[in-house]
Amino acid sequence: MPFPTRQTKKTTIYDLAELAGTSASAVSAVLNGTWKKRRISAKLAEKVTRLAEEQGYAVNMQASLLRREGSRILGMIVPKYDNRYFGSIVETFETMARERGLFPIVTCTRRDPELEVEAAREMLAYQVGWLIATGATDPDRITDLCLSAGVRSLNLDLPGSRAPSVISDNFAGAYGLTRRILDNCRERLGETIPLMFVGGRASDHNTAERLRGFTAAHQDAGLAVDPTLLLPCGYAPEKAEAALEARRSAGLAMPRGMFVNSTISLEGVVHWLKRAGHAGQDMPVMGCFDWDPFVTLLGGGIEMVRQDVPAMLRTVFSIIDSGVAPEPMIKIPPIDMHEWVES
Amino acid sequence: MPFPTRQTKKTTIYDLAELAGTSASAVSAVLNGTWKKRRISAKLAEKVTRLAEEQGYAVNMQASLLRREGSRILGMIVPKYDNRYFGSIVETFETMARERGLFPIVTCTRRDPELEVEAAREMLAYQVGWLIATGATDPDRITDLCLSAGVRSLNLDLPGSRAPSVISDNFAGAYGLTRRILDNCRERLGETIPLMFVGGRASDHNTAERLRGFTAAHQDAGLAVDPTLLLPCGYAPEKAEAALEARRSAGLAMPRGMFVNSTISLEGVVHWLKRAGHAGQDMPVMGCFDWDPFVTLLGGGIEMVRQDVPAMLRTVFSIIDSGVAPEPMIKIPPIDMHEWVES
DNA sequence: AATCAATGCTCCATCGATTGCGCAAACATG
C-alpha cells in the first residue's frame, strides 16, 4: 500500500489576520509577545492566540530572522558521534542553548577537513550568531571564515590561535593518568616500566600536550620514555590495531603498560589484545584518556580520565553570554576515574 | 587578557552588485548557478564570483529560503547521543542528507515527551521539508503537528500509525537473540532455563515486539516464560540496576541467563553484576539487543543484535527521494553479532 | 465644549535573495 503524504499550504500571519479580522502586524505582535508594548488589547490577543493554536500556526523563522537583528542560532561542528565524550558535548550544548532560548544546530564532520570547512560555510549561510568548532583539524581556517562573515567563533576541545579556546588540561590529565598507570605497574608487575603511548595525531595540540604530560610523569618517576613505544597513529580503532600488529610482526615484544589516547583507539587496542591472546592475566596495565562506561566494566583495572564536559560548556556559554573570553585559552581540569576493581 | 570578537556587517548581493557595477539580480543569478538560464555573460559571472570570494560572501539562507519554494532542510529528532545506535543513525543521516544537497538539522530530546514536541515545533518553524522522528515516545503527536503544518514526516526506530515508519524487525531480532542465548545456556550451563528480560518500556512498540520474540523463542524451545523475570524498567542504566537490586533485596535468586534490551540498560546490568560479585565465572549467560564495540570485548560471550542502520537510512531516504513509502511500516532485519570468544 | 492623553490598532518600509517580465543594444536577414 503506497503511503503518500499530503503537502498543505502553511498558515501565515496574514491568514490569521484575515480570520481574526485584524492586521498582520497585530497578529505578529501578539504571537511574538510584544503586544503589550504595542498596546494590543488582551481580548484581541486571546482571540489571535486561539486561532493560531487552532490553525497549527508556526512562525516562519526564515522570515522572522531575516527581519530581526541578531541571530538566535548557535552552530557547532563536531568530529564524530561515536563516543561518549562528543556525545555528551553535543547533548549538553543543545540543552544549554535551549535554556537560553537559542536554537542549536550541530553537524558532524567525520574528521574530514574538507567537510569541516564546508559545514562551517553552511552554518554561516544559515546565519549562526556563533560557531563552536569542536575538535576541528584546522580551527584557524574556520575562525577566518567566521571573521570574514562577521560571526563570532570559539574552539572547543582542540585550540586555535585566532579565537578563544576552551580545552581540557591535557598536560595535567595525562601526567596524572601516566602516574596512575605507573603506580598500577608497580603494584601488579612489581616494577615500573616505560609505557606505550597509542592513538591520536602527533600534529594535534591535545596529543602533543598529552605526550608532554606522559613524558614528564616518566621523568618524575625516574624513567626514560622509550621513543619506539610512541604510536600516535590516528584516532580510528583500525589504526591502533594496525600499529600494534605491525609491531608484533616486526617481532617486538608486547608492552606491559599502555597509555591509550582515546576510547576510540582503546577499542582497537582491546580488540587486538583479545585477538593476540593477551586479554586475560597477560593483559597490560592500561589507562585511557577519555571515559566510557563499558571500559569501566571491562576488567583489568583500566584507569581513565574523564574530560569535564559540563565545566567546559559552562565556560563556553559564559563566553557566549558575555561576549568576552577571560583569556585566549582556558584549560579545564579533567576528572580521574578509577576503575571499580573486583574485590 | 580579554578576548573580544568583532562583529562586522555581512556582505550582501547588493554590496557585490555595487562593487561589480551591476545589479543585484545579476549577482544572485551568478551565485546561485542560474546565470546561463538568465543569459549573464561568462565575463560578468567570473567577475562576480571573484568578488564574492574576495569578500567572503555567504548567501543568506534565511532570505533565500524565504523566497524559494521548497525547503532544503531535513529535520531529525533523536532521543539521546549516548549510544552507538543513535550515534550512527545521526551520522549516517547527516552524510546522506548532504550527499543530496540537503541541510540536516538534528536535535536531541533526552526521551522527554515535552521536549520532543517542543523540538518538533521549532523544526517546523525553521521550515524543514521533512521531519524524521527517531525513537519518539509519542510519534503520532509529532505526525499531527507536521500534518497541520503541511510538512511530511517519517518515524524511525519506533513506529507511529499516521506516518510511514522504518524500524528494525524487532520480533525476528529478539527471537534469534533469545535462541542464541538459550543455546549458549545449554552449552555453558548444561541446561536451558527461562531467561530474564531487562530494560525498555513495556509501553513502547519495540519492547513489546521484542517480548513477543522472546516469548516465542522460549515456547519453541519448550520453555515457559517466567513472568517474574520480565523487567521492562525503562532505558536508563540506573533503572536496570535498581530493578536488579530490588530483586536481590527481596531475596530472589540471580538469573543465570539474561536478555538485555539495550546497551544503555546493559551498562546498568553489568555494573550491578560487578558490584554484586557476579562478574567472573558466576556471570549469567547474556545477550543484548543493540551493539557496542566494548561489549564485544567485555568477555563472557555476550550475544548482540546490531540494528542495520545503513539499511534503515537507505530506506528513509528512498522515501524522501520518491515522496512515497511502499508500505506504512517497513521492518529492517537486524544483524546477529557473535562475540569473539577467547579460545 | 475644547483640549489632551491614553488606548487600540493599521500602514508601510524593510530584511536579502529570487524571478517574471521587459528593454536596450548587437547582430542577422532580405
Added chain:
DNA sequence: CATGTTTGCGCAATCGATGGAGCATTGATT
C-alpha cells in the same frame, strides 16, 4: 534600410515577519 532575433542585463514584485510612525476612538480634565 527595415525588420526580426539573439544576447545581456535591470526593474520591481515577492516571500513572511517586524516595528516605527501615525491615525482614529474613547475617556479624562479644566
